[in-house]
Amino acid sequence: MAPKVYIVIYSLYHHIYTLAQEVQKGLVASGIDAKIFQVPETLSEEILTKMHAPPKPDVPVITVENLSEADGFLFGIPTRFGTMPAQIKSFLDSTGGLWASGGLAGKFAGTFFSTASQHGGQETTAFTTITYFAHHGMIYVPLGFANPHLFDNSEVIGGSAYGAGTVANGDGSRQVSQKEKEIAQTQGENFGKVVVTYAKGKASA
Numbered sequence: 001m002a003p004k005v006y007i008v009i010y011s012l013y014h015h016i017y018t019l020a021q022e023v024q025k026g027l028v029a030s031g032i033d034a035k036i037f038q039v040p041e042t043l044s045e046e047i048l049t050k051m052h053a054p055p056k057p058d059v060p061v062i063t064v065e066n067l068s069e070a071d072g073f074l075f076g077i078p079t080r081f082g083t084m085p086a087q088i089k090s091f092l093d094s095t096g097g098l099w100a101s102g103g104l105a106g107k108f109a110g111t112f113f114s115t116a117s118q119h120g121g122q123e124t125t126a127f128t129t130i131t132y133f134a135h136h137g138m139i140y141v142p143l144g145f146a147n148p149h150l151f152d153n154s155e156v157i158g159g160s161a162y163g164a165g166t167v168a169n170g171d172g173s174r175q176v177s178q179k180e181k182e183i184a185q186t187q188g189e190n191f192g193k194v195v196v197t198y199a200k201g202k203a204s205a
């Protein structure tokens with residue numbers, strides 16, 4: 001059976017969802033059974049309408065129980081004030097039972113991002129997420145500079161050593177670029193290779 005990675009996202013305007021689909025392609029290329037989930041919404045329909053939110057991505061809502069099923073997780077995070085949105089924090093805060101049982105210890109974790117601005121805090125979002133992985137005893141897998149587009153300064157390109165990323169503009173008008181999609185695929189592929197290698201080692205131990 002192929003190792004499982006769950007891509008867990010929150011995506012109000014679908015930039016993170018677009019990246020997630022590219023991350024999924026990379027994971028599948030590495031032989032992973034990869035599924036996209038979204039965290040539960042915490043905002044009311046009234047607020048979502050006022051925020052001009054389109055319909056939600058067509059992916060299932062994750063439960064805490066689902067987390068036990070996977071070997072690793074890639075979290076897709078649209079930055080809020082330089083850190084994760086309340087929706088993702090609220091979901092992660094509900095994993096206390098798994099923390100108490102060590103249920104996520106030894107599972108792999110990584111992150112990817114979307115910000116309005118190039119300077120909007122993709123890296124601070126990564127840092128402030130890592131505390132959850134550390135407390136759970138999860139194994140954090142960064143992207144590094146695994147894709148050459150991360151050295152390209154000729155145009156706006158989201159992402160960093162901490163994970164793929166996109167830059168959406170304040171009004172959400174900028175769409176995920178081809179280079180950002182390729183970086184996201186690389187992240188999925190590399191993360192997948194780590195999980196597959198570990199699973200093979202466990203099987204032969």
Ligand SMILES: Cc1cc2nc3c(=O)[nH]c(=O)nc-3n(C[C@H](O)[C@H](O)[C@H](O)COP(=O)(O)O)c2cc1C
Pocket residue numbers: 010011012013014015016017077078079080081082083113114115116117118119120121168172
């Ligand atoms: C309350 C709020 C706070 C935000 N804070 C930031 C921020 O600190 N830096 C930034 O660049 N963008 C910020 N944004 C913009 C979001 O990061 C952007 O809408 C999101 O990345 C788009 O991803 P999505 O299309 O997947 O929802 C903020 C948006 C909202 C609604």
